[in-house]
Amino acid sequence: MKKVGIISYGITPFTKEDQKIETVLLKSVKNLFENNSSVDRNDIDAVLVSTNNNAKYLSPVLSEMMGIQPKIAHSIESLCNSGTNSIVSAYSYISSGLADMVLISGAERYDSPGQILEWDNSRGEYKHPIYWASIFTKSYKREFSISNEDLAVVPVKNHKQAKENPNAMSSKTYSIDDVINSKKLTDDIRLLDCSRPCTGSASIILASEDIVKENTEQPVWITGIGQKTISAGFTKNMSLSSMESTKLAGDTALKMANRKISDIDTAEIHDAFSVCEPMALESLGFAKPGKGIDTIKELHDTNNFKINPRGGLIGSGHPLGATGIAQTIEITQQLQSNANKRQVDNANVGLVHNMSAAATSSTVLVLEK
Amino acid sequence: MKKVGIISYGITPFTKEDQKIETVLLKSVKNLFENNSSVDRNDIDAVLVSTNNNAKYLSPVLSEMMGIQPKIAHSIESLCNSGTNSIVSAYSYISSGLADMVLISGAERYDSPGQILEWDNSRGEYKHPIYWASIFTKSYKREFSISNEDLAVVPVKNHKQAKENPNAMSSKTYSIDDVINSKKLTDDIRLLDCSRPCTGSASIILASEDIVKENTEQPVWITGIGQKTISAGFTKNMSLSSMESTKLAGDTALKMANRKISDIDTAEIHDAFSVCEPMALESLGFAKPGKGIDTIKELHDTNNFKINPRGGLIGSGHPLGATGIAQTIEITQQLQSNANKRQVDNANVGLVHNMSAAATSSTVLVLEK
Numbered sequence: 001m002k003k004v005g006i007i008s009y010g011i012t013p014f015t016k017e018d019q020k021i022e023t024v025l026l027k028s029v030k031n032l033f034e035n036n037s038s039v040d041r042n043d044i045d046a047v048l049v050s051t052n053n054n055a056k057y058l059s060p061v062l063s064e065m066m067g068i069q070p071k072i073a074h075s076i077e078s079l080c081n082s083g084t085n086s087i088v089s090a091y092s093y094i095s096s097g098l099a100d101m102v103l104i105s106g107a108e109r110y111d112s113p114g115q116i117l118e119w120d121n122s123r124g125e126y127k128h129p130i131y132w133a134s135i136f137t138k139s140y141k142r143e144f145s146i147s148n149e150d151l152a153v154v155p156v157k158n159h160k161q162a163k164e165n166p167n168a169m170s171s172k173t174y175s176i177d178d179v180i181n182s183k184k185l186t187d188d189i190r191l192l193d194c195s196r197p198c199t200g201s202a203s204i205i206l207a208s209e210d211i212v213k214e215n216t217e218q219p220v221w222i223t224g225i226g227q228k229t230i231s232a233g234f235t236k237n238m239s240l241s242s243m244e245s246t247k248l249a250g251d252t253a254l255k256m257a258n259r260k261i262s263d264i265d266t267a268e269i270h271d272a273f274s275v276c277e278p279m280a281l282e283s284l285g286f287a288k289p290g291k292g293i294d295t296i297k298e299l300h301d302t303n304n305f306k307i308n309p310r311g312g313l314i315g316s317g318h319p320l321g322a323t324g325i326a327q328t329i330e331i332t333q334q335l336q337s338n339a340n341k342r343q344v345d346n347a348n349v350g351l352v353h354n355m356s357a358a359a360t361s362s363t364v365l366v367l368e369k
Numbered sequence: 370m371k372k373v374g375i376i377s378y379g380i381t382p383f384t385k386e387d388q389k390i391e392t393v394l395l396k397s398v399k400n401l402f403e404n405n406s407s408v409d410r411n412d413i414d415a416v417l418v419s420t421n422n423n424a425k426y427l428s429p430v431l432s433e434m435m436g437i438q439p440k441i442a443h444s445i446e447s448l449c450n451s452g453t454n455s456i457v458s459a460y461s462y463i464s465s466g467l468a469d470m471v472l473i474s475g476a477e478r479y480d481s482p483g484q485i486l487e488w489d490n491s492r493g494e495y496k497h498p499i500y501w502a503s504i505f506t507k508s509y510k511r512e513f514s515i516s517n518e519d520l521a522v523v524p525v526k527n528h529k530q531a532k533e534n535p536n537a538m539s540s541k542t543y544s545i546d547d548v549i550n551s552k553k554l555t556d557d558i559r560l561l562d563c564s565r566p567c568t569g570s571a572s573i574i575l576a577s578e579d580i581v582k583e584n585t586e587q588p589v590w591i592t593g594i595g596q597k598t599i600s601a602g603f604t605k606n607m608s609l610s611s612m613e614s615t616k617l618a619g620d621t622a623l624k625m626a627n628r629k630i631s632d633i634d635t636a637e638i639h640d641a642f643s644v645c646e647p648m649a650l651e652s653l654g655f656a657k658p659g660k661g662i663d664t665i666k667e668l669h670d671t672n673n674f675k676i677n678p679r680g681g682l683i684g685s686g687h688p689l690g691a692t693g694i695a696q697t698i699e700i701t702q703q704l705q706s707n708a709n710k711r712q713v714d715n716a717n718v719g720l721v722h723n724m725s726a727a728a729t730s731s732t733v734l735v736l737e738k
Binding site for chain 1: 489596729
């Protein structure tokens with residue numbers, strides 16, 4: 001396959017602001033062109049918009065506003081991993097030769113209709129994601145004798161790391177007690193265990209090898225891709241304390257990149273809720289089953305930003321269609337040694353884990369400099 | 370690039386029925402597996418859903434209902450050419466090597482939110498597509514001295530052809546007078562000049578060369594692809610009596626296929642309104658500027674089904690996200706000599722033209738047996 005890399009990125013602050021989706025989209029694309037002024041918009045062959053917003057024809061709308069006339073233009077939706085689905089699609093356009101340069105732009109409003117999967121009637125009135133997160137949490141705690149205090153280290157760590165991310169929605173730090181004493185939403189979920197939907201946008205440009213080398217001195221390459229969908233409803237054939245789609249996507253991505261999990265220097269993990277971070281770390285192989293919290297505690301205690309350096313979804317906020325792209329930007333900045341106070345030492349190989357709807361589907365990307 | 374072909378297809382009748390989008394989607398996929406029982410659903414690497422419906426996560430939903438666990442799964446939206454955008458995306462997944470077999474399924478309800486582009490405020494209250502169609506019609510009639518009677522041959526021909534299509538919404542034939550005397554919607558548009566939104570679904574499976582040869586004795590290959598987006602709003606830099614995006618997409622597709630327009634034996638043309646058929650024929654090179662109606666009249670008079678054999682959008686109905694896939698199925702059936710009373714003689718090379726929003730974007734595919 002042809003080599004595909006990242007030549008620029010742009011991002012907005014993640015907020016609760018009430019802005020039109022077109023305005024939000026445009027802001028990260030403008031930031032992208034400011035970040036790399038060598039990119040000629042006449043060279044952009046495809047514009048892919050990642051969103052759960054119900055507005056139509058957003059790719060041509062964005063293209064017209066930016067003065068781009070692409071060949072390929074459409075929106076992509078897959079709930080919370082729309083962003084990495086769009087990145088993989090862009091990769092395939094370039095790798096197949098149908099495009100040489102692709103702009104991927106993800107955006108969401110705080111009131112995104114992608115927050116609830118209306119289809120899943122097996123959930124009855126319990127369609128809000130806090131209910132599957134609650135079931136996962138109860139199951140994980142029981143199976144591995146994990147306490148609420150143990151899990152609370154995830155938001156404590158991720159809010160601490162988000163404080164160094166100028167675009168994160170959170171700028172506060174919290175203690176274990178703050179998490180435990182925050183509003184109880186279900187038996188097993190407190191308010192501070194949750195990532196929050198927000199308004200925000202993130203954009204990147206992918207290109208073929210020659211164009212990457214012409215346009216940036218700090219290329220970052222996508223070397224591994226893995227995706228898997230197990231089901232849509234989470235009660236179908238799934239373990240409730242591990243993530244099968246994540247395991248399969250991770251194995252595929254590492255194999256494609258010819259890497260082991262121990263080669264990964266930093267990773268963005270889809271911590272939609274506290275329990276998701278240890279479950280994903282275990283399913284990806286960063287930790288043995290039930291030992292993810294130990295890994296997270298050790299990283300927190302040593303102030304090591306390896307996992308979710310930008311603060312994860314819990315610290316940064318979760319603008320659904322933008323999240324996978326924002327994760328990819330963070331790993332890009334880490335590999336370029338551009339992550340300021342969030343910088344992880346010796347970051348040469350990075351991983352992005354982005355999932356939807358109770359891990360019924362997952363995407364894993366491996367990035368290298 | 371790797372060779373990509375079609376191994377099965379399925380379609381539903383196009384109706385005004387009030388059905389859930391998931392039900393509509395499922396029906397054409399079931400028909401697809403009935404049409405080629407050799408396809409193993411465990412081999413499906415990607416499921417792409419083409420729709421303007423606001424329901425989320427439809428690809429995993431469809432996959433779960435069909436017992437498929439794909440790697441790649443998402444929805445694609447680009448108003449009326451969502452269908453061919455999805456086909457091109459599937460092509461790139463296969464051509465890049467990320468997938469070997471892709472299911473593409475398009476569906477829409479009669480009340481699709483994709484009918485009106487809310488973003489285009491330059492249209493004021495005139496956002497319904499009949500207004501751009503009306504402006505195109507007035508402009509085309511003036512520039513080339515075309516009468517309402519001349520244009521009426523388009524719906525007369527397409528309803529006649531749709532009568533031989535068992536899945537078409539229309540089963541009536543009309544005279545030139547019927548068209549002229551049908552309800553006047555604007556100065557230049559009558560009711561029978563319009564395609565009608567409807568409920569319907571169409572699905573195909575694309576695969577890589579070896580898999581195509583294993584799974585069908587009548588392979589049809591996608592040999593040419595062209596896409597272009599000029600803008601989102603139709604008042605931007607556009608001629609009102611030709612289709613620039615169609616011209617550019619057509620040129621690209623023919624060049625990729627190493628074909629001339631005179632090689633095309635049959636074509637599906639996006640006749641959203643009467644005027645679109647001659648304009649598209651001229652922009653693609655089937656006729657000289659202003660002469661598209663002469664070509665259409667000659668085909669009609671000789672009962673030649675070459676253009677829009679299934680009755681086009683005007684005769685078949687227009688379930689937005691399914692239309693481009695239904696067009697591709699028609700050309701596939703023609704090349705396989707499976708089109709019954711609609712069959713065009715010596716159909717070896719076919720073309721699909723699918724566009725959105727006043728031809729602000731177009732896709733053109735070349736198919737060969």
